[in-house]
Amino acid sequence: MLKTIKNIVIISMALFCFIGYSQTETKAKYVFLFIGDGMGASQIYTAEMYLNAKPGEIKVEPLLMNSFPVRTNMTNYSASSYVTTSCAAATAMSTGLKTNNGIIGKSPNQKIDYENISQKAKKAGFKVGILSSVMIDHATPASFYAHQNSRDMYYEISMELPNYNIDYFGGGGFHYPEGENGGQPNSYENAIKKGYTIANSHEEINKLKHGDEKIIAINPDMYPSGEFYWAIDKNEEALTLADFTKKGIEVMDNDKGFFMMVEGGKIDWACHGNDGVTMIHEVLALNEAVRVAYEFYKERPDETLIIVTADHETGSLYPGINYAMNPELLKYQKISVQEFKRKMTDLKNTNPEVSFNTLSDLIQEDFGLGNSEIGLTLDKDELSMLKLAYNAQFKKNNAVDADADYLDKNDVNSIAETAAYILNKKAGISWGSGDHSGTPVPVKVIGKGQEEFSEYFDNTDLPKKIQKLMGI
CATH class of the missing domain: 3.40.720.10 (Alkaline Phosphatase, subunit A)
Structure with missing residues (x-):
């Protein structure tokens, strides 16, 4: 009997300690x-x-x-x-x-x-x-x-x-x-x-x-x-x-x-x-x-x-494209695509006859593209992509809304989006979708x-x- 009481006391004390610990445990x-x-x-x-x-x-x-x-x-x-x-x-x-x-x-x-x-x-x-x-x-x-x-x-x-x-x-x-x-x-x-x-x-x-x-x-x-x-x-x-x-x-x-x-x-x-x-x-x-x-x-x-x-x-x-990555090239982009779109819109409003060469200087300034000294020479296909975007935006007067909803899909690839695509590809970044x-x-x-x-x-x-x- 005494042994049973002793066991009950021990179990009770252990249970008391457990309850006390659980109540004070820091959450x-x-x-x-x-x-x-x-x-x-x-x-x-x-x-x-x-x-x-x-x-x-x-x-x-x-x-x-x-x-x-x-x-x-x-x-x-x-x-x-x-x-x-x-x-x-x-x-x-x-x-x-x-x-x-x-x-x-x-x-x-x-x-x-x-x-x-x-x-x-x-x-x-x-x-x-x-x-x-x-x-x-x-x-x-x-x-x-x-x-x-x-x-x-x-x-x-x-x-x-x-x-x-x-x-x-x-x-x-x-x-x-x-x-x-x-x-x-x-x-x-x-x-x-x-x-x-x-x-x-x-x-x-x-x-x-x-x-x-x-x-x-x-x-x-x-x-x-x-x-x-x-x-x-x-x-x-x-x-x-x-x-x-x-x-x-x-x-x-x-x-x-x-x-x-x-x-x-x-x-x-x-x-x-x-x-x-x-x-x-x-x-x-x-x-x-x-x-x-x-x-x-x-x-x-x-x-x-x-x-x-x-x-x-x-x-x-x-x-990674073809086992290659050049992430250091990404550091030459100085501006978001949205803000470069805005820059292009402002340029079109002030100088609608701007030449592609002038535009190329701005692309190089904000994306590094075209600068051979830093490894961002543009090949024939890349130049062609940028010229197509330039013609669509400046010659055909296709509107590009810098503030369009981010989910809106635009059939026109703007100059900004094209420049970002080229830089991403040169750096080794691929996108599967939008x-x-x-x-x-x-x-x-x-x-x-x-x-x-x-x-x-x-x-x-x-x-x-x-x-x-x-x-x-």
């Missing part, structure tokens, strides 16, 4: 989820080659995100296709449930609103931030707060945005704040009525401080359509994704913790346009935002979790609970793993 209090839209393994590796490229030297140093101790892959098919769209992928990544391509935060039959990780984190007492380098009502950020039948319902998404008391929105603006055709209640005014503060100047954003709540911080220096300028174009005054990440930490830091989703949205846009060098600079911009989170992690390594992944890959990019691919995407993790991500998994498992580690 992931601060979670950063970085999503490189369209960023597959090839996009990351190409950026690494670009950074380390020197003539005659083969060397690759990993980006910060690629130095994280846990590195695996994640499947991303949607409920309707093996090739996902951003909204279907982001819905899976925010809710743990699949939906059809084109839908935001709802079931495939559009009848059920899925509860997302932002809503769950808020209910559990965490602060929540949603950041993007594109419009904050775009597919990926919207999937972390909204529920709409179509990703194209931008106005409806923007009107839904303030309904969930999310603490900090940062980055781009709204597509159509007064509706696509105008005349509807203003999205910003709707947010203000629901308690949000709009900060859209350098001064207002700089003044944001620890403890401020319900903030929509919008980059004061961006394209009129609402997305950041391209990183390659070096608009020195413009705030970066890293700046918004740093401000988000400052505003939301608290003892309970926070969940922050940060999207590098223009990686995808550059890949849709097969603009390799511009894509590289967008990957590097995301990596700098990751660096901000990493500095925070170093101060609280036992409480912080950083995940870097993608919703899908875009462009079927593969580096659309999404169905390949699994990379996942890079460091911090509290990192081992939870060590095996190959599906994107619906991502929020479940995060919520488990946060204790939600």
Whole structure:
């Protein structure tokens, strides 16, 4: 009898210790989820080659995100296709449930609103931030707060945005704040009525401080359509994704913790346009935002979790043509395809009779093409391609819209797109398409609970793993 009582006491003490340990065990209090839209393994590796490229030297140093101790892959098919769209992928990544391509935060039959990780984190007492380098009502950020039948319902998404008391929105603006055709209640005014503060100047954003709540911080220096300028174009005054990440930490830091989703949205846009060098600079911009989170992690390594992944890959990019790569040649591109299109439009408006020779000088200045001293001599076929583009744009007066939607398909290959294609090919970059691919995407993790991500998994498992580690 005495022995039985002794055993019961020992078991009870062990159970008490276990319960006590489980209740005091530190969870992931601060979670950063970085999503490189369209960023597959090839996009990351190409950026690494670009950074380390020197003539005659083969060397690759990993980006910060690629130095994280846990590195695996994640499947991303949607409920309707093996090739996902951003909204279907982001819905899976925010809710743990699949939906059809084109839908935001709802079931495939559009009848059920899925509860997302932002809503769950808020209910559990965490602060929540949603950041993007594109419009904050775009597919990926919207999937972390909204529920709409179509990703194209931008106005409806923007009107839904303030309904969930999310603490900090940062980055781009709204597509159509007064509706696509105008005349509807203003999205910003709707947010203000629901308690949000709009900060859209350098001064207002700089003044944001620890403890401020319900903030929509919008980059004061961006394209009129609402997305950041391209990183390659070096608009020195413009705030970066890293700046918004740093401000988000400052505003939301608290003892309970926070969940922050940060999207590098223009990686995808550059890949849709097969603009390799511009894509590289967008990957590097995301990596700098990751660096901000990493500095925070170093101060609280036992409480912080950083995940870097993608919703899908875009462009079927593969580096290497005939076993050759010359990534050092990519460094001669100094401007995005979009901004070179704008330069060509301005030139046509001021000097419609400009000669091809004058144009060639501008191409060499911004892409290096035609400069034999740096290994970018143009052969007969390449010259012919550029002349065809020149004739179409300047002689036949085919319009080229620098600000056309990134998904619009144009039958006319502009001078800018042609120059980028030639430079990519000379450097050894090949594009399989201008659309999404169905390949699994990379996942890079460091911090509290990192081992939870060590095996190959599906994107619906991502929020479940995060919520488990946060204790939600």
